[in-house]
Amino acid sequence: MKITELKTFVVGNPWKNWVFVKLYTDEGITGLGEATGGLSTKPSLGDLEELRRHVIGEDPRHPERLWHKLHKARFLGTSKGMSAVEQACWDILGKSLGAPCWQLFGGKFHQRLRVYANGWYRGPRTPESFGKRAAELAAQGYTAMKFDPFGGAYQQIGKESEDLSIAIVGAVREAVGPNVDILVEAHDRFTVGTAIRIGRRLEEFNPFWMETPVRTYDLAGHVEVAKSIRVPVVLGEGFHEVRQFADLLAYRVIDIVQPEPQTLGPSRARKACAIAQAYDALVACHQAQSPFCTSMNAHLHASIPNFLIHENFDDGAQPWTWDLLSGVPRVENGYITVPDTPGWGVELNEEEAEKHPYSDTHFLRLFEEGWETRKPPEPK
Numbered sequence: 366m367k368i369t370e371l372k373t374f375v376v377g378n379p380w381k382n383w384v385f386v387k388l389y390t391d392e393g394i395t396g397l398g399e400a401t402g403g404l405s406t407k408p409s410l411g412d413l414e415e416l417r418r419h420v421i422g423e424d425p426r427h428p429e430r431l432w433h434k435l436h437k438a439r440f441l442g443t444s445k446g447m448s449a450v451e452q453a454c455w456d457i458l459g460k461s462l463g464a465p466c467w468q469l470f471g472g473k474f475h476q477r478l479r480v481y482a483n484g485w486y487r488g489p490r491t492p493e494s495f496g497k498r499a500a501e502l503a504a505q506g507y508t509a510m511k512f513d514p515f516g517g518a519y520q521q522i523g524k525e526s527e528d529l530s531i532a533i534v535g536a537v538r539e540a541v542g543p544n545v546d547i548l549v550e551a552h553d554r555f556t557v558g559t560a561i562r563i564g565r566r567l568e569e570f571n572p573f574w575m576e577t578p579v580r581t582y583d584l585a586g587h588v589e590v591a592k593s594i595r596v597p598v599v600l601g602e603g604f605h606e607v608r609q610f611a612d613l614l615a616y617r618v619i620d621i622v623q624p625e626p627q628t629l630g631p632s633r634a635r636k637a638c639a640i641a642q643a644y645d646a647l648v649a650c651h652q653a654q655s656p657f658c659t660s661m662n663a664h665l666h667a668s669i670p671n672f673l674i675h676e677n678f679d680d681g682a683q684p685w686t687w688d689l690l691s692g693v694p695r696v697e698n699g700y701i702t703v704p705d706t707p708g709w710g711v712e713l714n715e716e717e718a719e720k721h722p723y724s725d726t727h728f729l730r731l732f733e734e735g736w737e738t739r740k741p742p743e744p745k
Contacts, residue, residue: 366390366391366392366394366424366425366426366457366461367390367391367422367423367424368388368389368390368420368421368422368423368424368425369389369390369391369421370388370389370421371386371387371388371389371413371416371417371420371421371450372386372387372389373385373386373387373400373410373413373414374386374387374713374715374718375406375410375718375722375723376655376689376718376721377721377722377723377724378682378683378686378721378724379683380484380678381401381403381404381654382401382406382723382724383399383401383654383655383657384399384400384401384402384406384409384410384413384445384449385397385398385399385400385449385655385657385713385718386398386399386400386413386446386449386450386452386453387453387713387715388420388425388450388453388454388457390425390457392461394457394460394461395456395457396425396452396453396454396455396456396457396460396708397452397453397456397657397708397709397711397712397713398448398449398450398451398452398453398454398456399449399452399627399654399655399657399658399661400412400413400444400445400446400448400449400627401445401627401654401655401658402445405445406723409444409445409446412444412445412446412447413446413449413450416435416438416444416446416447416450419434419435419438420435420450425453425454425457425458426454426457426458426461427454428451428454428455428458428631428632429451429632431450431451431454432447432448432450432451432630432632432633435447435450443605443606443628443629445627445628447630448626448627448628448629448630448631449627451630451631451632452626452627452630452631452661452709455469455631455708455709456708456709457708458708459707459708459709460707460708462707463707464707465664465703465704465705465706465707465708465709465710466631466661466664466665466708466709467663467664467665467667467668467703470635470664470665470668471668472668473667473668473703474667474668474669474670474672475666475667475672475703476667476702476703477700477701477702477703478663478666478667478672478674478675478700478701478703479508479509479674479675479699479700480507480509480674480675480676480677480696480699480700480701481507481509481510481511481546481548481573481674481675481676481677482502482507482509482510482511482677482678482680482696483510483511483512483550483653483676483677483678484653484678484681485498485499485502485510485512485680485681486498486499486512486513487681490514490516490529490533491533492529492532492533492535492536493536495512495514495533495536495537495540496536496537496539496540497540499512499536499537499540499541499547500540500541502541503540503541503542503545505680505699506696506697506698506699507545507696507699508544508545508546508699509545509546509547509548509573509674509699510537510541510545510546510547510548511547511548511549511550511576511676512533512537512547512548512549512550513549513550513551513552514529514530514531514533514534514549515530515551515552515554516529516530518530518554518555519554520554520555520556520559521555521556521559522555522559522563527563527566530563531563531566531567534547534549534567534570534572535570537570538570538571543571546572546573547570547571547572547573548572548573548574548576549567549572549574549575549576549596550576550577551563551575551576551577551578552576552577553577553579553580553581553603554578555578555579556579557579557583557586557589557590560575560578560579560586560590561589561590561593561594563578564578564590564593564594564596564598565593565594565595567594567596568594568595568596572596572597573597573674574596574597574598574599574621575590575594575596575597575598575599576598576599576600576623577599577600577602577603578590578598581600581602581603581604582603584609584612584613584616587600587613587619588613588616588618588619591618591619592618597619597620597621598619599619599621599622599623599649600613600619600622600623601613601622601623601624601625601637601651602623602624602625602628602651603625604624604625604628604629604637605628605629607629607633607636607637607640610622610624610637610640610641611640614640614641614643614644614646615644617644619646620644620645620646620647621646621647621648621649621673622637622641622646622647622648622649623648623649623650623651624637624638624648624650624651625650625651625652626650626652626658626661626662626665627652627654627658627661631661631665634650634665635665635668635669638665638669638671641671642669642670642671645671646671647671647672647673648666648669648671648672648673649672649673649674649675649676650662650665650666650675650676651676652675652676652677652678653676653678655686655690656679656682656686656690656693656711657690657693657709657711657713659677659679659693659694659701660692660693660694660704660709660710660711661709662675662676663675663694663701663703663704664703664704664709666703667703675701677696677701679693679695679696680696685717685720685721688714688717689713689714689717689718689721690711690712690713690714691711691712691714692704692706692709692710692711692712693710693711694710
């Protein structure tokens with residue numbers, strides 16, 4: 366089997382542009398992958414265009430071998446485009462064998478995956494707004510939900526804004542009760558000292574975790590925060606190399622990690638999960654792209670023994686999303702059932718994709734509505 370064509374599709378929506386890759390073969394089997402990168406839409410497209418000559422003519426049934434070819438062609442570099450090609454190859458391999466990807470990864474440890482909701486708190490940054498929406502999610506059957514209460518803070522946070530952030534967390538806890546887990550997202554924003562102070566204030570609300578409280582590259586800083594607060598600290602979505610997981614876990618302080626399969630590629634994401642297993646750590650893969658990645662992560666999570674919880678934005682997707690992407694597993698009563706369809710189980714409707722072209726205003730709208738997490742420091 367040979368790859369005969371690589372096509373890219375940009376789908377604009379109110380959150381971010383989704384970038385899809387579709388590989389075509391001489392046997393008529395196609396494979397789907399995703400290279401969404403936040404604001405980096407056109408860089409991903411250019412990346413994939415330059416990768417094309419290394420991909421055409423290759424046998425897609427050897428996903429990891431092809432990834433390493435691209436890795437060497439890039440002088441040992443990595444990119445979301447490389448990962449998307451690998452994803453599409455796994456899809457083709459599964460379809461060619463009539464097997465879901467989880468089966469290619471060694472079978473299932475989990476039939477259902479516990480989900481936490483994300484992206485649900487769009488609206489006013491008030492305890493009342495967060496609490497009301499959190500209660501609605503709990504009523505839908507979610508047993509866990511993640512949110513960022515910190516507004517535009519960066520490195521430092523003003524006293525009034527900090528107090529508001531703590532009040533928001535308290536309102537969510539009060540709204541959902543003690544049996545629903547709340548996950549606090551910090552988006553790389555604080556200094557070590559600030560993160561420790563805020564983490565200690567969060568302890569009374571018993572958060573499931575505090576995510577990336579300091580810059581991702583600052584492993585020692587995260588360890589210091591984790592040692593200083595009684596809330597689990599997690600990170601890993603920004604890691605580009607599997608060795609970063611070993612470097613972090615070797616401290617023996619943090620025991621939950623968040624590989625990003627769209628960045629690492631499925632093969633290296635599984636290696637990161639294995640490294641975590643070697644340190645008796647748990648895995649909750651990051652996922653903040655299209656629902657295609659919901660399915661990809663479901664296959665990965667189903668196949669590992671140390672799965673913890675599954676991230677999901679899909680309930681906030683535009684209605685046309687489900688015309689665009691078929692076969693995505695949906696959340697029911699707080700859980701996803703892992704699909705048994707061959708490959709990743711997701712197909713892209715190319716005609717629907719054409720209805721939603723590239724947009725350069727989606728992030729601006731979110732910033733104006735208070736979702737920006739990297740504004741300049743607030744005045745003291």
